[in-house]
Amino acid sequence: MLELIKLNLGYTSDFNDPDVDQLINHYMSTAEEYFKEATGRKYDKGNNIHKNIILLLTTHWYENRNIAITSDLDRTLTSMFLMAGLQRIDKND
Secondary structure, X not given: OHHHHHHHOOOOOOOOOHHHHXXXXXXXXXXXXXXXXXXXXXXXXXXXXXXXXXXXXXXXXXXXXXXXXXXXXXXXXXXXXXXXXXXXXXXXX
């Protein structure tokens, strides 16, 4: 998943920076916890919809990591990412 997130962020496959990897892994872990808290479901690494939600959340948080104050826009985007994925999950259950 780390490599997929790095590709989504525009890093090439030969890019290697342990600090960046650590930060992405932190956001990815947080996104998995956020997913569980928001949905009441455990993140399923084999479910492409779940993976896409984690990908979008992680990428969004990484790209907006220097924003000092969490804005309404940030909360709105995060909610939109989750809701878009959850609507698809509910249709498949």
